[in-house]
Amino acid sequence: MAQEPEKKPPVEDTETLKQVEETFLDSQSWLPEFVHPYWEQLQQYPWVLVIVVLAAGYVFAKSLQWVFSTVATSLSKRTKNSFDDKLIAIVSKSIFSIVFFIFMMFAVDAFQFETDTSKLLKRIIMSLLFLSLMITALKGSKLLLEAFESSEKSFSFIEKRTLPILNIASQLLLIGAFSYFLILLWGKDPTAWLASAGVVGIAIGFAAKDTLANLFAGFFIVADSPYKIGDYIVLDTGERGQVTHVGIRSTRLMTRDDVEITIPNSVMGNAKIVNESGGPSEKTRLRIPVGVSYDTDLDVAVEVLKEVADNNNKVSKFPVPRVRAKLFGASSVDFQLYVWIDRPEIRGQVLHELILSIYKEFNNRGIEIPYAKQDLYIKNLDKKITE
Incomplete structure (x- = not known):
C-alpha cells in the first residue's frame, strides 16, 4: 500500500519559526562591533571568557538596575501612595533578569558547543527568562489593579469586589501570551496546540457545564452589579441577608439569624433580587x-x-x-x-x-385601636330566664 505523504507545516509558519529562532538564539549578532576583536582574542580561553562575560553581565545588570531605581524613586517621591515604590522594585528586578540572562547566552557561545547543544542551552536560558518575566508580569498586573482600585480616578468597573475576577482574567491572558511565545521559542507550531486546546475546552465544557454556568453568571453579576458586598438583599424565595462574599462560583449571604447561605451564581443570575441597600443612598x-x-x-x-x-x-x-x-x-x-x-x-x-x-x-x-370583635345577642333570653 502506498504511504501517505508526510504533512508539512505551511511555509508562512515555517518562516515565522525560523525568524523567532534567529531572533532569540543568535546572541552573537547582539554584540556591538567594538566588542568583536576582544571576543575573538578571549575565545581561545573559553573558561576565562565565560567568567569575564558573567562578571560583566552581573555588573552591567546591577548598574542598570541601580540607575533605573534611582531615577524612578526620585520621580515617585512626588506621589503619596506606596504602589509606585512596589512597582519600581518589581521592574528593577526584571531589568536585572533580562540583562543577566542575555549575558548567560553569550557565555554559552563562549564555550563553543555544537550547534544543537548551543541552541538547546539557549532555549533553556530563554525559557527561564520567560518564566521570570511571566511571574513579574503577574505580580505587576495585580499591583496595578490594586492601584487603580484605590485611586480616586479609578475606572468604574475596578472595585474591591471585582479585583479577584479581574486579577484571574489578567493572569490567564498573561499566561496564555507567554505560553504562546514559549512554544515559538522551542520551534513548535502553536496552531496545533491551540486546536488541541479548543477540543479539550469543548470536552471540559460539556463535563462541567454547571460549574461554567456559575462562572459566567459570576462574571455577569460583577459586570451588572445588582448588589455588592455589604448590601442587604431579599431573594424571590424569601431569603434576606447581608452579602458577605461575591465569588466566581457562588454568593454568600449572612442572615439575621447568623446563618450563612451559599447560593450558586447561576441561581442568583436568574433570581429576582430586591436590594434594600440600593438606590441613591443606603437609607x-x-x-x-x-x-x-x-x-x-x-x-x-x-x-x-x-x-x-x-x-x-x-x-x-x-x-x-x-x-x-x-x-x-x-x-x-x-x-x-x-x-x-x-x-x-x-x-x-x-x-x-x-x-x-x-x-x-x-x-x-385615650385613642382606641379597633380590632375585630363580635357581640352575641340571644333573642328573648330575659323572658326565658324569668319563666
Whole structure:
C-alpha cells in the first residue's frame, strides 16, 4: 500500500519559526562591533571568557538596575501612595533578569558547543527568562489593579469586589501570551496546540457545564452589579441577608439569624433580587399601618404618630417622618406612618420600638385601636330566664 505523504507545516509558519529562532538564539549578532576583536582574542580561553562575560553581565545588570531605581524613586517621591515604590522594585528586578540572562547566552557561545547543544542551552536560558518575566508580569498586573482600585480616578468597573475576577482574567491572558511565545521559542507550531486546546475546552465544557454556568453568571453579576458586598438583599424565595462574599462560583449571604447561605451564581443570575441597600443612598423607608376608631380626633392621632417617630433616635431626621391617611376601613380610619432608617439591618429593631411606643402613647391619650370583635345577642333570653 502506498504511504501517505508526510504533512508539512505551511511555509508562512515555517518562516515565522525560523525568524523567532534567529531572533532569540543568535546572541552573537547582539554584540556591538567594538566588542568583536576582544571576543575573538578571549575565545581561545573559553573558561576565562565565560567568567569575564558573567562578571560583566552581573555588573552591567546591577548598574542598570541601580540607575533605573534611582531615577524612578526620585520621580515617585512626588506621589503619596506606596504602589509606585512596589512597582519600581518589581521592574528593577526584571531589568536585572533580562540583562543577566542575555549575558548567560553569550557565555554559552563562549564555550563553543555544537550547534544543537548551543541552541538547546539557549532555549533553556530563554525559557527561564520567560518564566521570570511571566511571574513579574503577574505580580505587576495585580499591583496595578490594586492601584487603580484605590485611586480616586479609578475606572468604574475596578472595585474591591471585582479585583479577584479581574486579577484571574489578567493572569490567564498573561499566561496564555507567554505560553504562546514559549512554544515559538522551542520551534513548535502553536496552531496545533491551540486546536488541541479548543477540543479539550469543548470536552471540559460539556463535563462541567454547571460549574461554567456559575462562572459566567459570576462574571455577569460583577459586570451588572445588582448588589455588592455589604448590601442587604431579599431573594424571590424569601431569603434576606447581608452579602458577605461575591465569588466566581457562588454568593454568600449572612442572615439575621447568623446563618450563612451559599447560593450558586447561576441561581442568583436568574433570581429576582430586591436590594434594600440600593438606590441613591443606603437609607430604607418603613411603612407602619395604624388604625384608629371613628370616634378619635384624627389630628391628635396624627400628632401622636409624628411625636413617636421624632422621639426615636434610630429614625432618620431627613427625610422627615410622615403620616398619611390611607383608607376608611370597616371599623377604623387607617393611617400609615412613613419613617426612614439609615441601615436596613436595623429594620426589625426599629419596627419593634415604634409599635410599642405607638401602643403606649395611644393608651395614654385615650385613642382606641379597633380590632375585630363580635357581640352575641340571644333573642328573648330575659323572658326565658324569668319563666
